[in-house]
Amino acid sequence: EPEVTQTPSHQVTQMGQEVILRCVPISNHLYFYWYRQILGQKVEFLVSFYNNEISEKSEIFDDQFSVERPDGSNFTLKIRSTKLEDSAMYFCASRRGTGADYEQFFGPGTRLTVL
Amino acid sequence: AQKITQTQPGMFVQEKEAVTLDCTYDTSDPSYGLFWYKQPSSGEMIFLIYQGSYDQQNATEGRYSLNFQKARKSANLVISASQLGDSAMYFCAMRSPSGSGNTPLVFGKGTRLSVIA
Numbered sequence: 001e002p003e004v005t006q007t008p009s010h011q012v013t014q015m016g017q018e019v020i021l022r023c024v025p026i027s028n029h030l031y032f033y034w035y036r037q038i039l040g041q042k043v044e045f046l047v048s049f050y051n052n053e054i055s056e057k058s059e060i061f062d063d064q065f066s067v068e069r070p071d072g073s074n075f076t077l078k079i080r081s082t083k084l085e086d087s088a089m090y091f092c093a094s095r096r097g098t099g100a101d102y103e104q105f106f107g108p109g110t111r112l113t114v115l
Numbered sequence: 116a117q118k119i120t121q122t123q124p125g126m127f128v129q130e131k132e133a134v135t136l137d138c139t140y141d142t143s144d145p146s147y148g149l150f151w152y153k154q155p156s157s158g159e160m161i162f163l164i165y166q167g168s169y170d171q172q173n174a175t176e177g178r179y180s181l182n183f184q185k186a187r188k189s190a191n192l193v194i195s196a197s198q199l200g201d202s203a204m205y206f207c208a209m210r211s212p213s214g215s216g217n218t219p220l221v222f223g224k225g226t227r228l229s230v231i232a
Contacts, residue, residue, distance in 0.1 A: 031217050043160070043206060045219040055217035089158055103150065104220060106160035 002026045004107035006092050012113045016081050021110045023075045023092030032075045033093040033104060034067065036060070043091065049075065082114045117142045119207050119223035126228050128197045135182070136192040136226045138207030147211040149190040150220065151181070154204040163205075166190055197230045204228075 005024045013019050025032050034046040047067055048055040054067065066078045075094075079086055089111050093104040118141040128134035140149065151163040166174045166181045174181040182191040194201055204227050208220040 033219055035219075042224045043208075043220075043222040045221070048217045048219050050217050056219060058219075091160060093160075103162050103165055105162070106152075108157075108159045111158070 004092055004094055004105050006090075006107035006110050008110060009108065010111045010113070012115065013082055015084055015114055019079050019082055019112065021077045021079075021090050021092075021112070023077070023107055024073055025075055025092065025094030026096075026105055027073070029094035029096050029105070031055075031095040031097075032069070033095075034077045035091045035093065035106075036088040037091065037109075038085075038088045046077070046090075079112075082112075084114050087112055087114045117144075117147075117209055117211060117221045119209055119221055121207055121223035121226050123226045124224070126226055128194075128228065128230055130199060130230055130232050131196055133193060133195045134197055134228065136194070136205050136207075136228065138190045138192065138223060140188050140190060140207075140209050142209065142211050144211035147209055149181070149183070150208040150210070151179070151190075151192045152206045152208060152222075153201075154206060154225070156203070160206075164192065194228075199230050199232060202228060202230045 007022045032049040035043050037043045045058050047057040047061045064080045068076050089109045091109045092107040095102050095104045120139045147168045149166045153161040164174050164176045164179045164181050166183045173183050178195045180193045204225045206225045207223045210220050
């Protein structure tokens with residue numbers, strides 16, 4: 001069964017460093033998302049992406065964040081200068097189509113730890 | 116604004132018993148979808164069940180069923196015959212297909228279910 005994959009599974013970085021989190025969505029999916037989950041808290045939306053551009057973004061997704069689909073398969077989230085509060089689990093998700101009834105498939109997540 | 120409320124931070128259930136996890140939602144959009152996800156200790160998000168706002172029947176998927184009460188804006192998850200492997204965090208989520216058409220999921224804070232042998 002096709003699945004969303006994410007690398008790395010765990011990333012440790014120093015405050016102020018840039019990180020790139022990578023995702024490979026399911027191949028025939030058209031809509032892509034990044035969410036984050038601070039430890040013990042709810043899952044929060046960061047950004048959605050369709051047709052090579054951002055569709056929606058939350059207040060969390062400020063100028064330090066960017067997304068890219070560089071080669072038609074990978075979907076990346078970049079944090080330019082990490083802060084301690086960026087420590088969280090980051091989930092990538094993809095969806096085949098629009099409409100409320102298409103489920104989002106989540107990847108296993110990348111745990112980001114900022115020291 | 117859309118909102119999901121899960122009022123039970125933690126629940127305990129005896130193995131083989133049924134359990135109901137509560138979820139209420141708020142949206143002004145007449146068309147929306149409601150989802151439940153399971154998050155085990157390993158961290159991944161596992162899709163369990165979906166209910167559309169126009170669906171006439173309550174959704175069922177194996178041991179999972181959704182008690183959808185539209186007038187009360189509730190979408191409770193019922194797990195029958197609980198198993199030890201059901202111990203996990205459970206999240207209720209909603210999406211209204213408005214705006215850009217790529218509207219994201221809004222999640223509740225989750226309920227931690229512990230199944231006791």
